Amino acid sequence: MLLAFMGCVDDVLDRKPLNLVSDADVWQSTQLVDLYLVALYDNIPTGMVRGGATFEFHYTDEASHPYAGSIFVSDYGIQALALNTTMYSWIRKANYFLEMIPTSALTAEEIATRTAECRFIRAYYYFDLVKKYGGMPIITEVQSFDSDIEALKVSRNTEKEVYDYILAELDAAAAGLPEGWDATNSNRATKWSALALKSRSMLYAASIAKYGAVQLNGLIGIPADQAQQYYQHSLSASKAIIDGKKYSLYAKSYDHESGSGDPAANYESIFTDENNVEVIFQKAYSDPNKTHLYDTYVLPHSFKPACCGSVGSVTLEMVESYENIDGTPGKLDYENKVFETPDALFEKKDPRFKATVSRSESPFIGRNIQIYRGIVGPNGTVYDAPGADFPLDPSRKQVGLDGPAPLGDVGKTGFYLRKYINTKGGIVPDGRSAQNYVDFRYAEILLNLAEANFEANLDKAAALNAINQIRSRAGIAKLTTAQLTLEKVRNERKIELAFEDKRFWDMRRWRIGTSLFRNTQMHGLWPYLQYKDGNYKYTFRKQSGAPIDNGYTRLFQERDYYSDLSAYIRSNANIRNNPGW
Secondary structure, eight states, X not given: XXXXXXXXXXXXXHSOOTTOOOHHHHTTOHHHHHXXXXXXXXXXXXXXXXXXXXXXXXXXXXXXXXSTTOOOOSOTTSSGGGOOSSHHHHHHHHHHHHHHGGGSSSOHHHHHHHHHHHHHHHHHHHHHHHHHHSSOOOOOSOOOOSSOGGGGOOOOOOHHHHHXXXXXXXXXXXXHSOSOOOGGXXXXXXXXXXXXXXXXXXXXXXXXXXXXXXXXXXXXXXXXXXXXXXXXHHHHHHHHHHHHTSOOOOOSXXXXXXXXXXXXXXXXXXXXXXXXXXXXXXXXXXXXXXXXXXXXXHSOGGGOSSSOOOOOEEOHHHHTTSOBTTSOOOOOOOTTOOBSSTHHHHTTBOHHHHHHEEOTTOBOSSSBOOOOXXXXXXXXXXXXXXXXXXXXXXXXXXXOTTOOOSSSSSOSSSOEEOTTOOXXXXXOOTTOBOOXXXXXXXXXXXXXXXXXXXHTTSOHHHHHHHHHHHHHHXXXXXXXXXXXXXXXXXXXXXXHTTTSSOHHHHHHHTTOHHHHOEEEOOEEEEEEEEEETTEEEEEEEEEESTTGGGGOOEEOOGGGGSOOOHHHHTTOTTOOOOTTO
């Protein structure tokens, strides 16, 4: 019996532990290969739902952060979301995948497809690096340590070389990727995903060439005479997606030709109606297995599920960027005026404003948002003590449940971000958001096409048509040929892609940050209630200085067009830092 038992023990000890997977095992299993790819996909950098209370819109004129310890008014090249100090570890993982996949037990077709997927992902990694830092080392093989650590310290490539590398990788990926996947794999990259990234990245390269300057022998900047070819590359990718007719503008809830439906509700649904016809590539989430914190941080103050909330404090500058429905400028007319309801001030606004920004009395989840700074009594006395009852009507507080207020984490501008919040269900519990992050959508492709055509002075009619498709879907007046200007093209992008992690990079590539933030104060618009004879009316006052941005002015310096490379220099002395850092 003892000998038999010992034999059993030996047999058990000879077996591979069931909770360990060797490197060799990975390449023998399609499922394990795909799990490796999942990790690579998951590390594609997207700014909106990465888990913290800071979003890329806080670095722009879109919003102000209301928390006292989270004010972003300068040094934009060292802010967390403008940096990426771990990308080369993921590039190494991608390089290793590409090195090993040919040795796997997968079929030749499976190997080719997954190779194309990985090249798309690696190109995305490099795009994140180049848009932040300019030229960075291009490493395409797995570096191995063989006692010569200096050999691992690769110098920077030029910015142009990195963009050209991205272009070549995306062309190869598009050629090897399928046009679509089955429902189980619907979030994997397709030919159209690669073309969408090409459309975006080459537009960025073209802008750098047109508006930037070559410095450090080309480590940053692209020669101006190269702008036209990059616009052409972007344009060709955009046209391929449009001509493919697989995607279109979302229009379930609004028909612009007949005018039937609700354009605001239609625009809002783009981001909550999952896997709709406009979505080209997304990062998918699900509750409870994979969630994020968007609602936890963005919900208005009185709706927050636990901590936080209020971080989407939209600026007056952003609000007034929205035109009126008839196409006239969106500057608000409120001076010395009294309104029966807050709707009266905003009723002419582009419907995308209503779908993106919440203002006082906006219907929300179960009740209206309550924003007012104080109550003006019949004799002119202003009652504005947060939490205190209004003496003439104790059923109402002196300050709205959602502020604005000078202290605390409540919103400070008089507006809240609405976009991406699913207002059709109940309040999302703390940390349980599951909205998909839409990275590429068809509207951006139309905007890319319009910008490339306009900037390169190619097909202005096609640019106008693309812009007007978006404006028609939005429910606002089309532009005429005479009205199509660079300012209009850029503002349409600002509005359509608002709070989608595009504005900060647009500010950089267009080189407009130094014009927008020149010791500049952001503004809010504070509603006040006017009380008389038991009735309430509204007035509005423009607010600048404290508590918005804690009273600081914003300054975007020339050096902020590229991010600080100090973190890379600490591990690689051959890396030369960008000017000003």
